[in-house]
Amino acid sequence: xxxxxxxxxxxxxxxxxxxxxxxxxxxxxxxxxxxxxxxxxxxxxxxxxxxxxxxxxxxxxxxxxxxxxxxxxxxxxxxxxxxxxxxxxxxxxxxxxxxxxxxxxxxxxxxxxxx
Amino acid sequence: xxxxxxxxxxxxxxxxxxxxxxxxxxxxxxxxxxxxxxxxxxxxxxxxxxxxxxxxxxxxxxxxxxxxxxxxxxxxxxxxxxxxxxxxxxxxxxxxxxxxxxxxxxxxxx
Numbered sequence: 001x002x003x004x005x006x007x008x009x010x011x012x013x014x015x016x017x018x019x020x021x022x023x024x025x026x027x028x029x030x031x032x033x034x035x036x037x038x039x040x041x042x043x044x045x046x047x048x049x050x051x052x053x054x055x056x057x058x059x060x061x062x063x064x065x066x067x068x069x070x071x072x073x074x075x076x077x078x079x080x081x082x083x084x085x086x087x088x089x090x091x092x093x094x095x096x097x098x099x100x101x102x103x104x105x106x107x108x109x110x111x112x113x114x115x
Numbered sequence: 116x117x118x119x120x121x122x123x124x125x126x127x128x129x130x131x132x133x134x135x136x137x138x139x140x141x142x143x144x145x146x147x148x149x150x151x152x153x154x155x156x157x158x159x160x161x162x163x164x165x166x167x168x169x170x171x172x173x174x175x176x177x178x179x180x181x182x183x184x185x186x187x188x189x190x191x192x193x194x195x196x197x198x199x200x201x202x203x204x205x206x207x208x209x210x211x212x213x214x215x216x217x218x219x220x221x222x223x224x225x
Contacts, residue, residue: 002158042202042215043159056211067120082191091158093213103149104213 002026004107006092013082017079021077021110025094032075033104034067035091043091049075082114119203124220127197132213133190135219137203146207148179150188152199153218159202162188193223 013019025032031050034058035043045059049074053067060067064083069075079086089111093104120138127133139148144220149164163170164178176189190197200218221222 011217031211035213035215042200042218043213045212048211059212093158095120103161103164104159106160108156 004092005095006090006107008110010107010111010113012115014115015082015084016076017082017111018080019082020106021075021079021090021112023075023092023094023107024074025092026096026105027073027075029094029096029105030072030079031097031104032069033093033095034075034077036061036092037089037109039088046077046090049061067076079112082112084114087112087114119205119216120221121203121216124221124222125195125222126222126224127171127196128225129194129195129223133197135190135201135203135221137187137188139203142183142205142208147188147207148177148183149204149206149213151202151204151213151215152176152177152197153198153200155195156176159215161212162201164192168197170186184186193221195223195225197221198223 002055007022034046034049037043047067048056049069052069064080089109091109095104096105147164147166150162152157162174165177166215179186200220202215202218204213
């Protein structure tokens with residue numbers, strides 16, 4: 001079946017521009033996660049949704065980062081006034097539930113380059 | 116969540132078993148050991164997880180020591196497509212996020 005999809009796959013933005021990154025999770029998956037992965041590093045947690053509720057946003061690096069999942073399926077990560085340090089791969093993952101054994105299924109990521 | 120320590124890189128000959136170690140000496144009783152891998156330009160992929168018993172699936176085997184302070188991921192017959200960064204993650208019952216470390220870069224060579 002279809003996995004997690006993300007769009008766009010690549011995004012180039014000029015410093016100061018706003019960007020919106022989309023995530024389509026696996027159908028029926030309750031949980032949705034966003035991670036940021038800098039070059040050569042492991043992914044770092046940004047935020048977590050259970051259905052439409054954003055239960056944890058402790059990883060968002062600044063108030064320029066905003067995420068939403070209004071209908072409990074598709075999610076959008078928005079970055080306002082992008083800075084060069086925002087350049088990274090942004091990964092979305094979904095999970096069927098919150099039980100300990102529920103693995104997370106990752107999308108291919110969106111590579112953001114801020115010039 | 117407990118911190119994990121993994122070697123930065125490892126090589127393995129194609130067709131041989133790849134044994135990837137992970138230390139998690141501060142693991143607590145309710146924490147599971149998860150393994151993910153990330154092939155170049157792709158998102159991480161779930162491999163296997165366990166609590167205290169050894170586990171096996173179609174991808175790999177997970178061996179956890181009796182004291183649970185370390186574990187080994189075994190790829191029984193490594194192929195070139197297994198070249199990736201392998202992450203060992205310890206996750207508790209209440210945690211939802213995955214905390215990735217640096218992982219082990221496994222290079223499978225012909």
